[in-house]
Amino acid sequence: MIEREVRHGLGVVNVNLLAVQDLRKNFGQFEAVKGLSFTVEKGESFGLLGPNGAGKSTAINMITGLFPPTSGEIRLRDIDIVRRPKQAQKTIGVVPQEIALYQEMSAKENLKFWGRMYNLSGKKLEISVDGVLEMIGLTDRARDKVADFSGGMKRRVNIGAAILHQPELLIMDEPTVGIDPQSRNHILETVKRLNHEGMTIIYTSHYMEEVEYLCERVGIIDHGQVIAIGTLRDLRESIGDRSRIMIMLDGETFNQQEIINHLEGSGLSVDKDILFKENLLTAFHKEPQNILGGLIQYLTRDGIKISSVEIVEPNLESIFLQLTGRSLRD
Ligand SMILES: Nc1ncnc2c1ncn2[C@@H]1O[C@H](COP(=O)(O)OP(=O)(O)OP(=O)(O)O)[C@@H](O)[C@H]1O
Ligand SMILES: [Mg+2]
Secondary structure, eight states, X not given: OHHHHHHHHHHSTTTEEEEEEEEEEEETTEEEXXXXXXXXXXXXXXXXXXOXXXXXXXXXXXXXXXXXXXXXXXXXXXXXXXXXXXXHHTTEEEEOSSOOOOTTSBHHHHHHHHHHHTTOOXXXXXXXXXXXXXXXXXXXXXXXXXXXXXXXXXXXXXXXXXXXXXXXXXXXXXXXTTOOHHHHHHHHHHHHHHHHTTOEEEEEESOHHHHHHHOSEEEEEETTEEEEEEEHHHHHHHTTTOEEEEEEEOGGGOOHHHHHHHHHHTTOOHXXXXXXXXXXXXXXXXXXXXXHHHHHHHHHHTTOOEXXXXXXXXXXXXXXXXXXXXXXXX
């Protein structure tokens, strides 16, 4: 699927806003990004989902021209970002993972500073800054110094700084990590609104709920590689639309191997359909209600105590689990 997308993207002029092909980054002997390929169309909201250390920030930093890749191509329309990062940056807005603001300056002064960096001045700068303050919901706090802001408010100023020059492509690197729920919701709504107004978004996160809420298409990244890519529907179909039955067992009462042996006999294939992590037994099945009764009966018959049972519809976490055997937040 990746291959086809990229060939299509590079072959047809102006279909894709961004085309990343076989991107690699080594830090010494360590390969942080190992052959990443994907495309983003104009107007799209594309999610890059992956656990800590997957290589998201490293990829984003190369795409935004912060540092060059070890090899690979990145094109923004016909601009080669690797060779001409400055030119590409004129139409890209970046919200980096680390907040970068002048603590002693007010929100408004910070935004003005960034606006001048994008060559805005005078009335244009003023209008742009006021519009952005409104957008990020900080008009009332515009004159307060950033040092007194909550983490979420600082993050909102950071987002404001990235959109002052009305970029065509907004790239956000985990913009909601470690902030209060109110700011988080505000940020998600702001991103949604910007996308509806036509801005193309690349949204990086390890929270699958955010990516599911915001993004039409998702690349799942692990150990520096895209392990799945497509629309949410494509990805759900790729795991056969299977729900997850999660059964929490009482630790003292069961033998993992015995359960696995039994379930193997029942037709669920252990390495694909069953996962055991400590006391949590996870079974994937298209029609969970058809097997749940039998499963519980089997477990309880042998005196195993069950602490809880949950059925989860197919989601991005299930896909990651099925592909890697790990959970996104392990
Ligand atoms: N400058 C560097 N030098 C050496 N190793 C690095 C450097 N930057 C990143 N790495 C390593 O590359 C891997 C990918 O890191 P990266 O920050 O891109 O992950 P991430 O997906 O953004 O993770 P997180 O969700 O924690 O932000 C990690 O193992 C990290 O330790
Ligand atoms: Mg990161």
